[in-house]
Amino acid sequence: MAGLAKGNNPLQQWHHLFAASDNSKNGEAQAHMQQLLREGLPDRKQENWKYTSLDALSRYVFVPPETTLPGRDVRDGLALPMDAVCVVLVNGRYSPELSDDPTACGFRVQWQNHPGSVPDAIQQEIFLHLTESMAPGVLHIEVPPERVTDKPLVLMNISMSSGNDHDALPFSHTRCHLTLGSNSKATVIEYYASQHTQAHFTGARLSIVAGENSELHHVKLGFENPRAYHFSHNDLWVNQDCRVFSNSYLLGGQLVRHHTSGRIDGENATVRINSLALPVGREVCDSRTWLAHNKGYGNSRQLHKTIVQDTARAVFNGQITVAPHAIKTDGQMTNNNLLLGRLAEVDTKPQLEIYADDVKCSHGATVGRIDNEQLFYLQTRGISQSAARRMIIYAFAAELTDAIADESLRGVVLERIGLRLPEERQ
Numbered sequence: 001m002a003g004l005a006k007g008n009n010p011l012q013q014w015h016h017l018f019a020a021s022d023n024s025k026n027g028e029a030q031a032h033m034q035q036l037l038r039e040g041l042p043d044r045k046q047e048n049w050k051y052t053s054l055d056a057l058s059r060y061v062f063v064p065p066e067t068t069l070p071g072r073d074v075r076d077g078l079a080l081p082m083d084a085v086c087v088v089l090v091n092g093r094y095s096p097e098l099s100d101d102p103t104a105c106g107f108r109v110q111w112q113n114h115p116g117s118v119p120d121a122i123q124q125e126i127f128l129h130l131t132e133s134m135a136p137g138v139l140h141i142e143v144p145p146e147r148v149t150d151k152p153l154v155l156m157n158i159s160m161s162s163g164n165d166h167d168a169l170p171f172s173h174t175r176c177h178l179t180l181g182s183n184s185k186a187t188v189i190e191y192y193a194s195q196h197t198q199a200h201f202t203g204a205r206l207s208i209v210a211g212e213n214s215e216l217h218h219v220k221l222g223f224e225n226p227r228a229y230h231f232s233h234n235d236l237w238v239n240q241d242c243r244v245f246s247n248s249y250l251l252g253g254q255l256v257r258h259h260t261s262g263r264i265d266g267e268n269a270t271v272r273i274n275s276l277a278l279p280v281g282r283e284v285c286d287s288r289t290w291l292a293h294n295k296g297y298g299n300s301r302q303l304h305k306t307i308v309q310d311t312a313r314a315v316f317n318g319q320i321t322v323a324p325h326a327i328k329t330d331g332q333m334t335n336n337n338l339l340l341g342r343l344a345e346v347d348t349k350p351q352l353e354i355y356a357d358d359v360k361c362s363h364g365a366t367v368g369r370i371d372n373e374q375l376f377y378l379q380t381r382g383i384s385q386s387a388a389r390r391m392i393i394y395a396f397a398a399e400l401t402d403a404i405a406d407e408s409l410r411g412v413v414l415e416r417i418g419l420r421l422p423e424e425r426q
Contacts, residue, residue, distance in 0.1 A: 010054075011041050013062045017171065018133055021064075026114050032133035039126050051315045051347040052257060052286045057229070060169035062201065065091035070160055070195060072098065078193045080221075082408040084152040087139070090160060091172040094139050106149035106186070108142040118177045119207055119237065122261035123290050127231035131203035135175035141188075145181030145211065152187035152217075152406070159202055159224060160195035169229070173203040182211040188218050189409070190234075194225035199254070204232040212266065213241040219404065220248040220258075223416060226281070228253040233261070236273075240266025240295075247403055250277040250285050251416045257286040264291070264298045271300040276400040278420050279312035286315040293322045293329045296356075302333040305400055307393060308344040309422065319351040320361060327358045335365040338396050340422070390421060 015037060023029040041057075042049040069090055075098045079086060085105045088098040094111040102109055118138055121128050143149060161170040180186060190206055202224065210216055224230055230253045238244050250256050260273050277285040291300055306314035320331045337346040350363040370392050378388035394401075397417060404410040 008058050008061060010057045010062065011037065014130060014134070017062060017064060021134070023114065023133060023136070029114070029133045032129040036126055036129040036133065039129070042126060048317070051313065052255070052284055056255065059167070060199070061167050062171040063163070063168045065170050065172040066161055067091070067093070069095055069097060070158065074160070074195055075156070075158070078156065078158060078195065080154055080189070080191060080409060080412060082152070082406050084154045084189065086154045086156055088156045088158065089139065089174055090158045091170070092174045093136050102153055105151045105153070106143060106147045107153050108144070110140045112138045112140060118175070119209065119235070121233065122235045122263055123259065125233065125259065127203060127257070128205060128233045128259075131173045131175060131205045131231070131233070134171070134203065135173040135205075137175065139176045141176065141178045143180045143184045143186045145183055147181065147184045149186040152189055154189045154191055157190075157192045157202070157204065158195055159193070159200050159228070161198060161200060164198065166198075170200040172201070174205075176206045178206065178208045180208070180210045180214040180216055183213045184211065185215040186217070188216065190218065190220040191223070192221065192230065193223050194228060197225050197227065199227040199229070201229045202231070204230070205235070207235040208244075209237045210239060210242045210244055212239045215243040216245065217405070218244070218246040219409070220246070221413070222248070222250040222252055222256060222258070224252045226252065226254060226283070230256045230258070232257075233259045236260070236262035236271070238262060238264045238266065238269045238271055241268050242266065243270045245272040246274070247400065248275040248287075249400075249413050249416070250275060250287065251413070251420060253283065253285070255284050258288070260289045262291045264293050264295055264300070267295045267297045269295070269298045271298070272302070273300070274303045274400055274403065275305070276397055277306045277314055278309070278417060279306070279314055280309045280420050281312060282310070283312045284315070285312075288316070289318040289333075291320050291331070293320070293326045293331060296325065296327040296329060298326065298329050298331070300331040303399065304335045305397065306337045306346060307340060307396065308337065308346055309340040311341060311343040313345045313347070316348045316350070316365070318349075318363070319353065320363065321353040322356050322359050322361060324355045326356045329356065329359040329361065331359075331361045333363040337365070337367045338393070339367065339369050340393075393421065
């Protein structure tokens, strides 16, 4: 068994927490836990973990999450300032008391008290097994066929704890499944926030099945506190004539590892998978994508950008696979990185696997620093050096922030970026 040998053994702790939970009686949860135990915790000798260390996890004692609900004022204080229907999960559990009724807007929501009845993962991974084994239930969200929803749906995931033990790591997992009927259209915002400032662990998985000719606009906001550990998996099943747009803004967390996996299983589908990350201090942000074009005439574009400061590290690993007979596929993947710290680091690996003829696919990556000539030009126009740097940083991010259609939501993301820039953190 691979794994971390010294300190508190996270694997053993997770097994004990699982054995003490109701999930231990569920067959699917048991299978995921057994697979996790067989694989063990990865270390940096493994290719997929070469640049991301899990050593810090062995410092903590993992503890179950609180079940006490926060007050409505906590929800309102963390809420996004936009016209949307809000569904709240607290430490992975659906809270009807804190949630709006989404039915009138076109969403059907049902909580299932045990894991299961959801699609298998597109790409298996140890932390996906952990979330599937430990999540207290599944929130099923459905948009009926032919329905265009009236408002966006915000999935607000609140991590909360009242403890102050620095060695304890509250441990929660969220599991949601979204189904879009044929010819439907919806916007879903997946939002993660911390109610406290102490370290905590979040595991999350959102699986999405988009029916024929449906359209989905998905936004992920990773706004947890700077001491959070966040491991997440988004799976996309895309059918014929679908249009799926997924944008992730990873702007908080000591260690963030985010996976987006997709399967294009119908012809003439359009997929956009984009992300923006801004690690600071000693944070690590590890973003991974895997997209399979299994049918022809598909169009996919990926743009992933990181702004890395101080001694932080960003990791990107992306792969596009084109299956045999998936002719006329058009897929592009780009990873652009801006280094702001002398000791900041980026490790990037975009990949293509093409098994079909008559396709158009490309991938590329860039890593660079702020251009001194650009700074000088702006300063000659009477702009201070710090203001000029901010302008360049916002311009670098603009291609992704401008993709947010809702003006209020775009303002929230821009404000979050501003708070993580050097002048605001002094």
